[in-house]
Amino acid sequence: MAVIDVRGLRKRYPGQRLAPALADVDLTIQDGAVLGLIGPNGAGKTTLIKILSGLLVPDSGSGTVLGYDLLRHSRQIRGAVSLVAPTADVGIDNNLTVRQNLVFWAPVYGLTGPAARRRIDELLARLGLDAKADAWPMHISAGQRQRLAIARSLLAEHTLVFLDEPTNKLDADGVRSVRQLIAELNSRHGVTVVLTTHVMEEAEELCSEIAFLAEGRLRRHMPTGEVLRSLGLVRPIRVQLALPPTAVFRRPDAHAFAGAVRIECRDPSVPGEVELTVWSEDTLKTTPELLNWVFASGCRLVGMATEWVTLEDVFHALAAEGGPP
Ligand SMILES: Nc1ncnc2c1ncn2[C@@H]1O[C@H](COP(=O)(O)OP(=O)(O)O)[C@@H](O)[C@H]1O
Ligand SMILES: [Mg+2]
Known part of the structure; x- marks a missing residue:
């Protein structure tokens, strides 16, 4: 009703x-x-x-x-x-x-x-x-x-x-x-x-x-x-990983995680660590899959942060796609 x-x-x-x-x-x-x-x-x-x-x-x-x-x-x-x-x-x-x-x-x-x-x-x-x-x-x-x-x-x-x-x-x-x-x-x-x-x-x-x-x-x-x-908004999930001393680090593909659209990988200033940024349009789906991957990879999770999409982001997206004046 x-x-x-x-x-x-x-x-x-x-x-x-x-x-x-x-x-x-x-x-x-x-x-x-x-x-x-x-x-x-x-x-x-x-x-x-x-x-x-x-x-x-x-x-x-x-x-x-x-x-x-x-x-x-x-x-x-x-x-x-x-x-x-x-x-x-x-x-x-x-x-x-x-x-x-x-x-x-x-x-x-x-x-x-x-x-x-x-x-x-x-x-x-x-x-x-x-x-x-x-x-x-x-x-x-x-x-x-x-x-x-x-x-x-x-x-x-x-x-x-x-x-x-x-x-x-x-x-x-x-x-x-x-x-x-x-x-x-x-x-x-x-x-x-x-x-x-x-x-x-x-x-x-x-x-x-x-x-x-x-x-x-x-x-x-x-x-x-x-x-x-619907607005094509993605938000970043950043994970900082300490690499396993022996195994080879293989960077994951975006397809590995539901909702992920892109992955960036960079070495931070600390040797032996790597920072992954997974851009996701559905962090609730992506986050658990990403964590499972981290635990299976043998890497140690050093830090993790997700940024919220802000109201400003939404209004930028709405403005970009046009609509009623
Ligand atoms: N009593 C009022 N007299 C004149 N203008 C008003 C009055 N109340 C709100 N406005 C104007 O109407 C518009 C919408 O206000 P409002 O509904 O309070 O917006 P919001 O709650 O989203 O901040 C604003 O431009 C505000 O300045
Ligand atoms: Mg108000």
């Missing part, structure tokens, strides 16, 4: 002279998907999320969200979806503890009495906030505040959740815990997730499909696994 199905969305803010915030956006998302809405600053990601969650009316376009008409039923849409805004602190009251914040919001989502207490305890545990339940919001980390904001939005148990830059400004631990939470929401609870990010790596890790926005236009929308291949 299509959870989101919209056509021809346009939005121009008052006074916006150059390109509109959104231009002719068509988007269909099926139940159970995790969609990564990705694009540079000002691409229109937040505008699109606000329209899809019923907070903002498009200038034109039509469609449905959870079966509700985007234009006529925006109140029902607002009541049926969760939206976590980019700044985690929106809706968090610093004069209430972590738990009290959730207690305050529960009735807004129709939760009262023992049912509310149960749900709040469950959310605090699930978000790893139980130890911080009685702490003041200003005494917890940015990652924990973001999880509190997410907990608040989950009080409602909605099946469609919008997360606008959920990991922005978090430290490495915060990023990890919020990403894990998003993955669980989807895999364990079947929640359909739409998240925005300007980090390609995050979209690749979390999302089953990726939609690229640039200057208000949806340039591509496809399963995550196809992005690199």
Whole structure:
């Protein structure tokens, strides 16, 4: 079932002279998907999320969200979806503890009495906030505040959740815990997730499909696994090897590893070592095969590194292949 199905969305803010915030956006998302809405600053990601969650009316376009008409039923849409805004602190009251914040919001989502207490305890545990339940919001980390904001939005148990830059400004631990939470929401609870990010790596890790926005236009929308291949993007896997003292080193062929397209081999400054760079369009397939080859070759693995394709790489590739202006 299509959870989101919209056509021809346009939005121009008052006074916006150059390109509109959104231009002719068509988007269909099926139940159970995790969609990564990705694009540079000002691409229109937040505008699109606000329209899809019923907070903002498009200038034109039509469609449905959870079966509700985007234009006529925006109140029902607002009541049926969760939206976590980019700044985690929106809706968090610093004069209430972590738990009290959730207690305050529960009735807004129709939760009262023992049912509310149960749900709040469950959310605090699930978000790893139980130890911080009685702490003041200003005494917890940015990652924990973001999880509190997410907990608040989950009080409602909605099946469609919008997360606008959920990991922005978090430290490495915060990023990890919020990403894990998003993955669980989807895999364990079947929640359909739409998240925005300007980090390609995050979209690749979390999302089953990726939609690229640039200057208000949806340039591509496809399963995550196809992005690199369809854009001809390859990333390097570098391995540094110490050669076996006796055996002869035979450089592998690119065909030896699934997903590999090219192999470069060079002697680094250290004698007896060699550096292989395997260019792969599917590192998940290439890496284990490459490692198996290393172990079978008798070489000792000294170092290994993979570089992520960045959002810039993707946009260069999109620009190079042309497309809508
Ligand atoms: N309330 C607003 N008034 C005027 N222009 C806005 C407003 N909100 C966003 N914009 C403009 O619309 C474009 C898209 O913004 P936004 O949807 O916030 O992009 P993103 O979330 O991808 O960074 C940008 O050019 C931005 O400056
Ligand atoms: Mg934004």
